[in-house]
Amino acid sequence: MCLRPSRARALLDGTPRRGPAATVSASASAREDALAGYADTLARGGRPDAYTFAPLLKAVARGGLAAAAVHAHAVKFGLGGGAHVGSALVAAYASGGDGAAAARALRAAPTPVAWNALVSGHTRGGRHGEARRAFAGMVRAGAAPTHVTFVAVLAACGKARDARLGAQVHGRVVGSGCTAVAKVENALLDVYAECGDMGSARRLFDGMRVRGVVAWTSLVSGLARVGRVGEARGVFDRMPERDTVSWTAMIDGYVRAARFREVLEVFREMQYGGVRADEFTMVSVITACAQLGALETGEWVRVYMSRQGIEMDVVVGNALIDMYSKCGSIERALAVFKGMHCRDKFTWTAIILGLAVNGYGEEAIDTFHRMIRVSEAPDEVTFVGVLTACTHAGLVDKGREFFLSMTGTYKIAPNVVHYGCIVDLLGRAGRITEALETIDQMPMRPNATILGTLLAACRLHGNAEIGELVAERLLQMDPGNSVAYILLSNMYAKSNKWEDVRRLRHAIMEKGIKKEPGCSLIEMNGVIHEFVAGDRSHPMSKEIYSKLEEIITGLKNAGYVPDITEVFVEVAEEEKQKVIHCHSEKLAIAFALLSPESNSVIRVAKNLRMCLDCHNAIKWITRLYEREIVVRDRTRFHHFRHGFCSCKDYW
DNA sequence: ATAGGGTTAG
Structure with missing residues (x-):
């Protein structure tokens, strides 16, 4: 949690008086203490000395606060000109993003340490370009790099993935004779690993005299980054010792590989191993919960964090907002958002997206305006959120306005995803021709996703003419695209072109096109259960199927009629009902209804779009069983309640 | 001033 600016100002507002030397602590967890300690000392009549301000500046910089107030104090005490304070000022200003102030502080005390502070300050602040320029400036100024x-x-x-400069610096390192310094060796290894040059990374690693935990961790992280998680795990298992960072690197490797269930498994192993987790670990774990739709586990994580005293910083807060949004609990996402007194553009983007996909388009747009009012600059992802809000709320003109404002006001070039939002916006509104024109006039080549978006709109509005055209282009680009076949065949079925349906199904069989299997996840008492269509692998499979049969019978008695128009496989008519009735989301819901003692919301995360029949059947279920059901689809949420869905049957 | 791990879309 970062320091409230008001509190910082209050702490620094005391009038300096003379007295014994003021001491401060600068540990990460004691940031607030550092300032409080300083203020206390002043209040008790203490007096700062040459060693007071460096740690204080460090504390301020880590809290994301302006270094200027502390600088002013140092000047007031006549301690602003020393080498210690000078280099700390450079670091604080650089890491806080005030490059000009950092440069001024460096000119006032141009020591080698201050140059180093400039480079590392920019690195810490994430401005890698500035860091590299600072290094070049140092070399030009004739200061010898250490x-x-x-x-x-x-x-x-490493962080900027700049392999070229990395290799150049490597050359200088060799020239300077620093190669044997362990930290330099590790840093070099990390550059190669971060840049994905695992061959060079491995050679360096093998040539090291002592291979410490840091070097091993770089190797694990690098392998995972280039998609070689299996090998990363092999290296991880061979590590002589593993600390918090090593475990986190491994866990994050599974996040990158989208193996989210393994994330939770490895996290559990980490706890058994007695290794303490920190904010970084938790971000990866929270991300996995988000992707899995695992709200219970996500909630448990928050309890765990407070029990373990793990700080909730901005990044953790952002991850939590995303997790709650992706679990369909916008209330909790908003609660986290409101409780954060330190927000960045990721925070705003996360909540805007969360509101948008959960069906709160207007609120998402209001939030965007608030973001602008507090002068947080939006980026291209923010606009994905804003445009998604317009799409899901059907705000066509507003969406176009925002799209135009991207280039006009915010100087952000729209990418194919933004064009995709506009195509979706127009397509859903039935303006198919304009949507097609948008694709034809955009400055980049269309990808399969954007053509799929238009094709879905054609299906929704029964425009077979343009639909065929689009499907053809899509299949040219990606001949095995099962979605194109499904949408096209749905479209033919909808307009009663049964001859075309048959022809298409024939082609599908001949080419051996396989539909991506539908898969639904549901969490029950902290355990994640996975269902695939027609799945019989669950230990409670028998009970689930008989429950499902009971449900379907009940629904039919109440008036539900199965809709088999979206059945993809070529089977006899009576078989088609069986096919839709074992769709993964129905299995997951039947499983949830097996435990009737719990009457909480049923939350399902599905990898594909829901079929018409599942959507309809779930509406019936919420009415008959008086349960609320939330299904996360591949693009949006369906909040089912009392026989209605939040998407208004428009998805 | 000192190495390794973090968040948002598709």
């Missing part, structure tokens, strides 16, 4: 400089600039190269 091993500290190398470590800092190499970290910037």
Whole structure:
């Protein structure tokens, strides 16, 4: 949690008086204490000395606060000109993003340490380009880089994936004779690993005299980053020792590989191993919960964090907003958002997207305006959220306005995803021709996703003419695209072109096109259960199927009629009902209804779009069983309640 | 001033 600016101002507002030397602590967890300690000392009549301000500046910089107030104090005490304070000022200003102030502080005290502070400050602040320029400036100024400089600039190269500069610096390192310094060696290894050059990384690693936990961790992280998680796990298992960072790197590797259930497994192993988790670990774990739709586990994580005293910083807060949004609990996402007194553009983007996909389009747009009012600059992802809000709320003109404002007001070039939002917006509104024109006039080549979006709109509005055209283009680009076949065949069925349906099904059989299997996840008492259509692998499979039969019979008695128009496989008519009735979301819901003692919301996360019949059947279920059901689809949420869905049958 | 792990879309 970062320090409230008001509190910081209050702490620094005391009038300095003379007295014994003021001491401060600068540990990460004691940021607030550092300032409080300083203020207390002043209040008790203490007096700062040459060693007071460096740690204080460090604390302020880590809290994301302006270093200027502390600087003013240092000047007031006549301690602003020393080398210690000077380099700390450079670091604080650089990491806080005030490059000009950092440069001024450096000119006032141009020591080698201050140069290093400039490089590492920019690296810490995430401005890797600035860090690299600072290094170049240092070389130009004739200041000799030390091993500290190398470590800092190499970290910037690694984080910026700048393999070229990394190799150049490597050359200088060799020239300077710093190669044997363990930290430099690790930093070099990390540059290669971060840049995905695992061959060079491996050679460096093998040539190291001592291979510490840091080097091993870089290797694990690098392998996972290039998609070699299996190998990463092999290396991880061979590590002589593993600390918090190593475990987190492994866990994050599974996040990158989209193996979210393994994320939770490895996290459990980490706890058994008695290794303490921190904010970084929790972000990966929360991300996995988000992707799995695992709200119970996500809630448990928050309890775990407070029990373990793990700080909730901005990034954790952002991840939590995303998790609650992706679990369909916008109330909790909003509660986290409101409780965060330190927000960045990710925070705003996450809540805007959350509101948008959960069906709160107007609120998402209001939130965007608030974001602008507090001067947080939106980026291209923010606009995906804003445009998604317009799409899901059917706000065509507003969406176009926002799209135009991207280039006009915010100087952000729309990418294919933004064009996709516009195509979706127009397509859903039935303006198929305009949607097609948008694709034809956009400055980049259409991808399969955007053509799929238009095709879905053609299906929704029964425009077989343009639909065929689009499907043809889509299949040219991606001949095995099962979605194109499904949508096209749905479209033919809808307009009673049965001859075309038959022809298409024949082609599908001949080419051996397989539909991506539908898969639904549901969490029950902290355990995630996965269902695939027609799945019989669940230990309670027998009970689930008989429950499902009972449900369907009940629904039919109440007036539900199965809709088999979206059945893809070529089987006899009576078989088709069986096919739709074992769709993964129905299995998941039947499983949830097996435990009737719990009457909480049923939450299902599905990988594909829901079929017409499932959507209809679930509406009936919420009426008959008086349960609320939330299904997360591949693009939006369906909140079913009392026989109605939040998408207004428009998805 | 000093190495390794973090969030948002498709």
